[in-house]
Amino acid sequence: MEDPATRRSAPAASSDTNPTGGAADDGTDLITLGRRVRHARATAGLTLDRLGEQVDAAPSLLSLIENGRREPKLSLLRSIAAALGLSLNELLDPEPPSRRAALEIALDRAQRGPLFAGLGLPAVKPSQKLATPVLEQLVGLHDELARRAEEAIATPEEARRANTELRLERQARDNYFPQFEQLAEELVRGAGYAGGALTHRTVAVLAERLGFTILHVNDLPRSARTVTDLRNGRIYLPPASVPGGHGLRSLALQAIAHRVLEHERPRSYAEFLRQRVEITYFAAACLVPQSEAVPFLEERKREKDLAVEDFRDAFGVTHEAAAMRLTNLATVKLGIPLHFLRVGDDGALFRGYENDGLRLPQDPTGAIEGQLVCRRWAAREAFDRRDVATEYYQYTDTPTGTYWCSTQTGSGGTGSFSITVGVPYAHAKWFRGRDTRVRRTSTCPDPACCSRPAPELAERWSGAAWPSARMHQQVLAALPRGAFPGVDDAEVYAFLERHAP
Template sequence: MASDDAAPDLLTLGRRVRHLRTRRGLTLDALGSAVGCGPSLLSLIENGRREPRLSLLRALADALGVDVADLLAPEAPDRRSALEIELERAQRGPLFDALALPVVKPSQRLPMPVLEQLVGLHAELTRREKAAIATPEEARRANTELRLERQARGNYFPEIEVVAEQMITQAGYVGGGAVTHRSVARLAQSLGFEILYVTDLPRSARTVTDLKHGRIYLPQASTPGGHGLRSLALQAVAHRVLGHERPRSYAEFLRQRVEITYFASACLVPRTAAVDYLRARKRERDLAVEDFRDAFGVTHEAAAMRLTNLATSHLDMPLHFLRIGADGALFRGYSNDGMPFPQDVTGAIEGQLVCRKWAARAAFERRDRATEYYQYTDTPAGTYWGSVQMGASGPVPPDGFGSGAFSITVGVPYAHAKWFRGRDTRLRRVSTCPDPACCQLPPADLAERWAASSWPSARIHQQVLTALPRGAFPGVDDAELYAFLDRHAPLEDG
């Protein structure tokens, strides 16, 4: 993201250098001789593709008869330069990549009316793309900001780690295995809360906390010992531990959700025990998400996400995580290793289709859904190794391809695959996405045969048509919530 933010500044700098050079009647060769560098380097600078050293910047300013501050001014030197910069920006974005059109170089030979028309067309395409996703725009923008923030910090929150480990230890956890329901109950009791299991929890709420009477209501377990109830209870108390106030915006609501999920994960897989375990397995070159999962008694997804918390800060390892559905749509993702996630024009990744060649999606081609799937994938950003585990959010039909099927992937750059079990796989695929020719376009012969002779009925994803949930706690039905609390309040309140 940093490079994207810096690109417009470099483009403006380059156009200012070109404007001043041509105004003085200097060729690239002549200016290069004056400042002691080759014309090819100057061309890269003028096109915003190379950042000049400070010494060269000073030499350019002297040769062009201006101050360094004039070269670094944020505005374009003239209207034509401003249009050229806008065209360059548009042609470097994901929306243009998806069009698979040839790049138009905004050179001096490009007529001004053509330049204005191209910039106007790109602006309208961007406007329409943003309008198409306007309903959930606030949520997508907030999600994207949170994802980039987590990426920048290695998805690691040391202050939450410290609090979580202290509290779960005081509640009786001694390390070397799963955190028990009893320990979670003790942690809640230390904060003045009693955990109660009910059958009539409001449909719009995962948990309900009665602050007045010190009660946390959870759904009854569908299977004894399910880890999900421990996590839900810990998320409920996390609001109190982390000092949360009622969210004032959807962005704040999402941030609180990230923090309480992190707290619960840090309690269920405490940092000291987890890092000791992971470091030992790394020394043995036998890291495996499935073993990490089993060692702490959590789900595969929880173990994979917990690995993203700890790997960069404690194992010196960048990595990525994906959860995708059977249709290839990305439900949740995290990356700090450069894996080129698909994204829309706003930078959001949720709902985008993952390349068919990636391990996360290739795993759906197997009939064996019980064992881990390993694969190397060559991408435009480099080669990555991935470990994939399949799952399902509901009953799975005999063919294993139900609509609730999903895959969980943890992957690393090629250089770090040596630490993981499954690194010796011979499976390897090549992905050129976002190039549409990689996996998005049908074979030419099939398109010619069927394009004019087919009319499918599309499956509508209804959630994309719904308005963003409003209220202090988005998506929660207040009438249903308050009726529930009144129904379960102690009799003396009546």
């Protein structure tokens, strides 16, 4: 609390007024202090005018103090305490004087915060005329709003927990969603699909049948992959970066999926992730329809010539898309358990799935994203070969069994990566490349396998090395809040306004 002898020299309006409430220089909660003054004044039966006369202060100043918007001088506070028959310590008690006062403080504090300010709503004055049940309800609503906002921030822990729950759920159902398979089949057939690769034209017809026109623009918001104008029935996509632009079909289908699957704005980061899983699955089921994919795979299985690269080429999708689509169909339709990995050239696991017993590296929470896979696995061994145009085959003996793997390397905006599909030894007989003689042994998570340095090197360099680690920002960073996590609403709305007909 300020004392005249120590108070800094400054204009009155800026030195005493606290427009948002908060704490005094000594840490005193000004809102609670103000409510204690008001409560004591009302108990004493004094008006602001009468109290002002007794302490030689303007009623307007006392009102600012009671509302937590003015830090009083220590001398004035002593006069107020004396006039109200209290000690200074009683007036400075950090606890609200009553349940009603606590509610008023909570409402006042909530309405001064950035979350409420962002709503653009008028504030409700917590005056004595406001009924206590109404006050209870308003405080409860603000508390729930704050809780949901906190949840929607998607901290790294929240994101990893939600990812883990989804991965385990997909594993339990063999990554197969029959309702999406049927819906995708009906829509692509209705748009004229007759087999083979799904064409851009068929995707456009599908969109038109649902009331949308697909447009390619050069100025999409940087935070958005696509933008859908629901009012004017437009789906905005980026221009093709390479001839054919096969990835654009998937982006368009994912945008369509939000409408087809009747998604609403996600209320949590977990719901946002679930929607991403669903639209990705729907797009894959459109690009590689089950009615065409299953006979193709069954024939290759009979011939003992299953290969991700053939599956990829038959339907004109990326190697990763073909590998992921195989996880949807291989177990349910072919009876083959399997695993899928996308691993960076630094060994970090970016995406993974398994229902074949392979022990994926995990952190203590069960999350796999960002964890390092064993150096002996095909997902990492493949980076060391010279021929990167074809798939790399390898058997790996692990603590949970022997697995056969097919790995293809590639590169993108974030660097080199590998895509792996693997199966238990007993199922390798169905795949091309099963005759490979390449075999490795992995004892991970035992540190002696590949993470512990050689004894002579450890002795020489322990305490003499200080590397600067490369951060995995996609694992550590929280997505910013917004109607859709990670998307800049202002940028998106400005984009739609710019392109609206």
